[in-house]
Amino acid sequence: xxxxxxxxxxxxxxxxxxxxxxxxxxxxxxxxxxxxxxxxxxxxxxxxxxxxxxxxxxxxxxxxxxxxxxxxxxxxxxxxxxxxxxxxxxxxxxxxxxxxxxxxxxxxxxxxxxxxxxxxxxxxxxxxxxxxxxxxxxxxxxxxxxxxxxxxxxxxxxxxxxxxxxxxxx
Ligand code: K1U
Ligand code: ZN
Numbered sequence: 001x002x003x004x005x006x007x008x009x010x011x012x013x014x015x016x017x018x019x020x021x022x023x024x025x026x027x028x029x030x031x032x033x034x035x036x037x038x039x040x041x042x043x044x045x046x047x048x049x050x051x052x053x054x055x056x057x058x059x060x061x062x063x064x065x066x067x068x069x070x071x072x073x074x075x076x077x078x079x080x081x082x083x084x085x086x087x088x089x090x091x092x093x094x095x096x097x098x099x100x101x102x103x104x105x106x107x108x109x110x111x112x113x114x115x116x117x118x119x120x121x122x123x124x125x126x127x128x129x130x131x132x133x134x135x136x137x138x139x140x141x142x143x144x145x146x147x148x149x150x151x152x153x154x155x156x157x158x159x160x161x162x163x164x165x166x167x168x169x170x
Pocket of ligand 2: 138
């Protein structure tokens with residue numbers, strides 16, 4: 001297993017649209033293991049393959065307190081989204097230190113393959129629904145800051161670029 005580097009906003013690779021996974025083979029299983037290790041190490045509750053510069057439709061999630069209930073969604077599709085929407089504070093491992101409110105469907109139904117390539121259906125609400133929608137946005141090349149105002153987004157971009165320059169200089 002290995003820790004994978006996480007792309008940081010505004011890296012243009014975060015805007016790549018992911019392609020479907022063709023086969024849940026040994027390469028994908030190794031990627032799932034590495035992504036879970038990377039997500040747990042970063043104290044995240046989710047991670048999309050896009051964030052580790054792999055442009056295939058795969059996300060990992062774990063919203064459990066004990067960090068022992070991994071959820072692997074391969075080629076996820078939202079089959080139903082509730083018309084009622086709610087605003088929740090979101091963060092992103094690709095935009096460290098930034099949290100802001102985003103409006104999304106309060107409940108969703110999703111189909112996907114699991115880490116063994118088996119078909120799964122699930123219904124989600126609360127933080128799980130928020131996290132799945134956030135991760136699926138990554139697969140479409142969308143970062144949550146794109147829901148914020150241009151003013152906020154530009155401030156975040158400037159802050160991230162400054163932090164990157166300071167890291168490079170150190
Ligand atoms: O996609 C990511 O970068 C992971 C992201 C998932 C996420 C968190 C909160 C709302 C929507 C999506 C994170 O894990 S950010 C860091 C984090 O652990 C966290 C932040 C806010 C609430 C709970 C957890
Ligand atoms: Zn994110």
